[in-house]
Amino acid sequence: MHKAAPRHALIGLLWSAFFACGHVSPALAAGVQINLIAADGRPVADAVATATPIGAVPKRPRERKSTAMDQLNKAFVPQVLVVESGTSVDFPNNDSVSHQVYSFSPARKFQLSLYKGELHAPVQFDTPGLVVLGCNIHDSMVGYIYVADTPYFGKTDRAGILRLDQVPRGRYRIQVWSPSIADEPGSMSKDLEVEESGESAVSFRLRKPLRSVPQPRPHPEGWDAY
Amino acid sequence: MPPQPARLAQRLSVALLMIPAAASAGDRLDLQGLIDVRAVYADGTTSFLDGGSGRLRFDPDHQGIRIGRVMLAARYRLDDTWTFNAVGGSYGDHDKHAVDLTEAWFEARPFPSGAVRYKVRIGAFQLPASLENRSVGWTTPYSLSSSAINTWLGEEIRIIGTEFEAKWLGASRGYYGEVAFTAGIYGWNDPAGVLIASRGWASGDRQSTLFGTLGRPPQAFYREMDGRPGYYAGLSWRHHERFELRALRYDNRADPAATNSDDIAWRTQFTSLGARWEPDDRWTLIVQSLHGRTYVGPDGNPDYQFAQRFRSWFVLGSAQFGAERLTLRRDHFSTRQYAGFYGPPADDQGNALAFAYLHDFDRHWQAVGEWQQVHSRFPPRIYFGVPESINETQIQLSVRYRFNLQR
Ligand SMILES: [Cu+2]
Numbered sequence: 211m212h213k214a215a216p217r218h219a220l221i222g223l224l225w226s227a228f229f230a231c232g233h234v235s236p237a238l239a240a241g242v243q244i245n246l247i248a249a250d251g252r253p254v255a256d257a258v259a260t261a262t263p264i265g266a267v268p269k270r271p272r273e274r275k276s277t278a279m280d281q282l283n284k285a286f287v288p289q290v291l292v293v294e295s296g297t298s299v300d301f302p303n304n305d306s307v308s309h310q311v312y313s314f315s316p317a318r319k320f321q322l323s324l325y326k327g328e329l330h331a332p333v334q335f336d337t338p339g340l341v342v343l344g345c346n347i348h349d350s351m352v353g354y355i356y357v358a359d360t361p362y363f364g365k366t367d368r369a370g371i372l373r374l375d376q377v378p379r380g381r382y383r384i385q386v387w388s389p390s391i392a393d394e395p396g397s398m399s400k401d402l403e404v405e406e407s408g409e410s411a412v413s414f415r416l417r418k419p420l421r422s423v424p425q426p427r428p429h430p431e432g433w434d435a436y
Numbered sequence: 437m438p439p440q441p442a443r444l445a446q447r448l449s450v451a452l453l454m455i456p457a458a459a460s461a462g463d464r465l466d467l468q469g470l471i472d473v474r475a476v477y478a479d480g481t482t483s484f485l486d487g488g489s490g491r492l493r494f495d496p497d498h499q500g501i502r503i504g505r506v507m508l509a510a511r512y513r514l515d516d517t518w519t520f521n522a523v524g525g526s527y528g529d530h531d532k533h534a535v536d537l538t539e540a541w542f543e544a545r546p547f548p549s550g551a552v553r554y555k556v557r558i559g560a561f562q563l564p565a566s567l568e569n570r571s572v573g574w575t576t577p578y579s580l581s582s583s584a585i586n587t588w589l590g591e592e593i594r595i596i597g598t599e600f601e602a603k604w605l606g607a608s609r610g611y612y613g614e615v616a617f618t619a620g621i622y623g624w625n626d627p628a629g630v631l632i633a634s635r636g637w638a639s640g641d642r643q644s645t646l647f648g649t650l651g652r653p654p655q656a657f658y659r660e661m662d663g664r665p666g667y668y669a670g671l672s673w674r675h676h677e678r679f680e681l682r683a684l685r686y687d688n689r690a691d692p693a694a695t696n697s698d699d700i701a702w703r704t705q706f707t708s709l710g711a712r713w714e715p716d717d718r719w720t721l722i723v724q725s726l727h728g729r730t731y732v733g734p735d736g737n738p739d740y741q742f743a744q745r746f747r748s749w750f751v752l753g754s755a756q757f758g759a760e761r762l763t764l765r766r767d768h769f770s771t772r773q774y775a776g777f778y779g780p781p782a783d784d785q786g787n788a789l790a791f792a793y794l795h796d797f798d799r800h801w802q803a804v805g806e807w808q809q810v811h812s813r814f815p816p817r818i819y820f821g822v823p824e825s826i827n828e829t830q831i832q833l834s835v836r837y838r839f840n841l842q843r
Contacts, residue, residue: 424676
């Protein structure tokens, strides 16, 4: 993928480490494996996968969290960021050109006036849902913040697999999402009963071929001036 | 003596930096500059820029070391919605003013609150018709010269008025692209058409300036004579970052009977259609066609009317190999007079070939070599004592310094 600014990569790493340690007694928790396969049988990497408790499942206590959505080479990095609701997201611009980031998605509308560096305060995402990010100067800049109503989430690896550890017993809604998935969002959801221990697995097989998501191109400065 | 590029750039930047900059809210001023100096060889007849009938910018009397362009483009942020934009500089020739503006406009670009983003421009700016001249200051990143079509748009057409754009943002529906409708209303473009009618098509990079003139005898293009505004309307579509389509209709709605002490109004209408395809990060293919007509003289009196149709198309292929870029462009052009014959018909027939090699040393320094050949047949050349059918070749080796400053 892209070269993320080391500082923000570090935050992400620490954050994942925090989840790996977990705050829930391992005796009452199990592992959940989510598997995503494309219509042609190939694994789908880098898709968002979440396990949202249904009903009275004790969630991990919500922490005040923060992370960052970078801007590098006229692109959002990462292109898709998953956060738990209540998370604050910083939007540092590490490009040599200014950006004007906005969202008009119902889950979180916001506008950051033209800036470079770290001019603006972090934006808090409280409502679960998908937030589409744009730049008012560079129309080809598109990014996503997936706000999950759960601390149990991640992205699939190159084998199309996400393993969630330390998931407490209970009933969960397992959902996957990616900008390249063309299937109906409703079909990308399955319910799962997680037992006290052991492993449970959920598989999704897409029906429609993947949509192509254009990768950002390195346009020189000053192109497309009008 | 040609003005010194460094001195000009310095003077311009000092003037622009005088604009008060508020340090608190990020960078307000964004400056992009270009200094382009060339070694030129040209074997054609005297350029139209010097009173001849040649179609290239330089000629045997104007070759050697030349200023290609000294340019400074500024964008000044007034608030979250409005910016002021200006492009100025010098071509180092005998324009009326050594330093002049080519564009200056206010732009409003409010944040979208839904799937459609509106944009308004007010001032003087280039017609948004080119897929080739995509860089700041209406320069092309593919070569030194522009196609005949975009050379002409830069010479005679400038919008002095207001433009409105409504753009559907595909990201709102998971689509990576946009569809935009653009329309403009303008004045001060009544002489547009005089150059293509009297000279035919050309290929170069000499835009007209807002307060200056072009050619010999000096011709101005930005005059209002009849109080009738012109319009243009266009549609564009971008798909991923790979394909872009632009269609545009221009009509200056000039009263062909209107005159002032120096100029006459030309009624000029044309349609431009173009596409740019970038199948991968290396290759670019651009095609554009433009056709229209221009006429002068009172309506309802065809005997006193001069009228001409014009048409051109080009194909451009370009490939980027790391720091190198190679571009090949083929132009075809024609004009055909259909009324007002008092001598040889002003029928222009020709084609042009250009080959450019660009090398980026770093983000500041660039070297460009360009070879161009234009063949044109134009009967009115007999007035210049030149055969009506000629071939002209021009070779330019350019060294360019580009910079970007933010304050
Ligand atoms: Cu941007």
